[in-house]
Amino acid sequence: MRQPRLSPGPEEGRDQDLEGLLVRVARGDHAAFETVYDALSAPVFGLIKKVLRDPSQSEEVAQEVLLEVWRTASRFDAAKGGAMSWAMTIAHRRAVDRVRSETSAAQREQKVAPDPVSGPDDVADAVEANLESQRARRCLDGLTEVQRESVKLAYYGGYSYPQVAKLLGVALGTVKTRIRDGLIRMRDCMEVSW
Amino acid sequence: MRFQRHDLHTLTGSYALDALEGEELGEFERHLDRCPSCLSEVRGLRETAARLAMATAERPPAAMREQVLALAERTRQLPPLTGETPARRAVSRRARRVWIPRFSVAVAALSVAAAVVFGVNQNSAQDQLNSIRSQLTSAEAHNHALAAVLAASDAHLVSSGTSHGGAVTAIVSPHEGKLVVVTSGLPALPASKVYELWLLGPSVARPSGLLGGAQNGHTDPVVAAGLAAGYKLGVTVEPAGGTLRPTTAPIVDMSL
Numbered sequence: 001m002r003q004p005r006l007s008p009g010p011e012e013g014r015d016q017d018l019e020g021l022l023v024r025v026a027r028g029d030h031a032a033f034e035t036v037y038d039a040l041s042a043p044v045f046g047l048i049k050k051v052l053r054d055p056s057q058s059e060e061v062a063q064e065v066l067l068e069v070w071r072t073a074s075r076f077d078a079a080k081g082g083a084m085s086w087a088m089t090i091a092h093r094r095a096v097d098r099v100r101s102e103t104s105a106a107q108r109e110q111k112v113a114p115d116p117v118s119g120p121d122d123v124a125d126a127v128e129a130n131l132e133s134q135r136a137r138r139c140l141d142g143l144t145e146v147q148r149e150s151v152k153l154a155y156y157g158g159y160s161y162p163q164v165a166k167l168l169g170v171a172l173g174t175v176k177t178r179i180r181d182g183l184i185r186m187r188d189c190m191e192v193s194w
Numbered sequence: 195m196r197f198q199r200h201d202l203h204t205l206t207g208s209y210a211l212d213a214l215e216g217e218e219l220g221e222f223e224r225h226l227d228r229c230p231s232c233l234s235e236v237r238g239l240r241e242t243a244a245r246l247a248m249a250t251a252e253r254p255p256a257a258m259r260e261q262v263l264a265l266a267e268r269t270r271q272l273p274p275l276t277g278e279t280p281a282r283r284a285v286s287r288r289a290r291r292v293w294i295p296r297f298s299v300a301v302a303a304l305s306v307a308a309a310v311v312f313g314v315n316q317n318s319a320q321d322q323l324n325s326i327r328s329q330l331t332s333a334e335a336h337n338h339a340l341a342a343v344l345a346a347s348d349a350h351l352v353s354s355g356t357s358h359g360g361a362v363t364a365i366v367s368p369h370e371g372k373l374v375v376v377t378s379g380l381p382a383l384p385a386s387k388v389y390e391l392w393l394l395g396p397s398v399a400r401p402s403g404l405l406g407g408a409q410n411g412h413t414d415p416v417v418a419a420g421l422a423a424g425y426k427l428g429v430t431v432e433p434a435g436g437t438l439r440p441t442t443a444p445i446v447d448m449s450l
Contacts, residue, residue: 026271026274028271030263030266030267033263033266034263037259037262037263041253041254041258041259041262042251042252042253042254043247043248043250043251044254045251045252045253045254045258046247046250046251046252047247047250047251049250049252050250059254059255059258060438060439062254062258063258063261063262063265063438064437064438066262067262067265067266067269067438068435070262070265070266070269070271071269071270071271071272071435072271072272072435073271074271074272074273074274074275075272075274075275080237081237081240081241082241082244084244084248085240085241085243085244088240088243088244088247089240089243089244091247092211092212092243092247093212093386093433094433096212097433097441098441100215101441101442132245132248133245133248133249133251135245136245136246136248136249137249140246151211151246154208154211154212154213155211155243155246155247156246156250158212159213160213160214160215161208161213161214162215164213173201173204175208176201176204176205176207176208177204179207179208179211179213180204180205180206180207180208180239181207182207183207183210183211183239183242183243184207184239186242186245186246187238187239187241187242190242190245192238192241192242192245193241
């Protein structure tokens with residue numbers, strides 16, 4: 001069995017590979033899907049677990065997301081964004097949907113005390129050194145406090161922006177603009193070309 | 195309008211991080227359709243968020259690989275979307291409307307049944323079923339599974355209102371192990387959500403199909419298979435594409 005690729009090299013090259021693979025997956029190519037699974041399963045599972053915390057629930061949602069990648073590969077449009085970002089968008093939305101469904105919200109509150117402002121550091125052990133993610137962390141450190149916490153609570157915490165505003169004790173409008181400004185700064189810092 | 199254009203534009207970041215909910219989400223998505231610069235910004239911010247995701251990568255349990263690959267083996271893929279321009283979309287909508295009337299006799303009859311049966315006694319339910327059958331035989335039954343359930347000698351009709359409004363009607367054939375589900379008057383959902391059907395057994399909730407978008411308040415018939423004694427029909431609201439297990443409380447839960 002092939003090991004998941006956690007250090008696949010430069011972002012752009014990987015995205016192009018993935019795009020070509022998704023085209024083959026859309027035609028029902030199972031071998032291509034295996035390679036896509038190996039490239040996506042760790043980022044998908046990691047992000048979902050970051051949001052949901054509960055490992056078994058995260059595994060279930062990650063399965064749904066990867067199956068969704070298989071099912072909807074024909075809908076991926078490289079003109080609208082990269083392959084990795086397409087998959088991560090599906091993963092994050094699913095995780096957030098799960099958080100916001102009532103039952104799981106109750107479960108989550110019971111299982112874990114809120115730990116909203118923990119950074120990505122607590123998963124560092126599980127992540128193989130990866131230039132791109134090191135860069136993401138460095139860029140995150142370059143944001144103002146409120147920008148950084150707003151982005152992290154919304155993305156890693158799965159909180160809506162009104163919830164973020166409440167957690168940080170700042171006005172709604174402030175959070176809206178801080179999230180946007182923070183992301184734009186991240187985008188420029190990481191030289192994202194979209 | 196509740197939001198100024200300026201306010202809406204600042205929501206690009208929150209939208210890219212899935213931090214918008216409810217009415218505001220719908221409002222921003224409508225705005226995106228008319229605001230190319232917002233759309234372009236959202237795409238860039240989504241790419242940025244994906245880089246943040248890479249920083250949390252974590253290898254899932256090894257067993258998950260075989261499970262997902264096995265699930266893919268028996269999951270049909272969506273066809274590609276054809277036609278990008280609004281003009282072409284309009285044509286395809288028209289084409290669909292021409293094609294649908296084959297089903298329309300059954301759909302119309304079942305919808306009437308849903309309206310009539312809800313709160314009416316079983317005898318008239320049987321009459322409705324007979325009436326649906328007689329109309330269906332004269333229609334071209336190109337969907338064999340649908341026709342087989344409706345024609346089954348043990349077919350019976352069950353209907354119930356939902357907690358969200360509207361009604362769900364099922365034609366059930368225990369002998370065939372199948373049921374046909376139609377609905378009327380269910381509230382429309384945002385594009386990111388779907389109504390999912392479940393066969394609820396004593397210890398299982400089996401995903402049993404997704405309801406398509408409604409036409410004139412009615413959804414097209416969905417045939418669900420794998421019915422066993424004691425099973426109930428449930429309907430939940432799930433993320434688009436459906437889920438493997440229900441994640442929300444059923445809006446209807448009916449004995450078959």
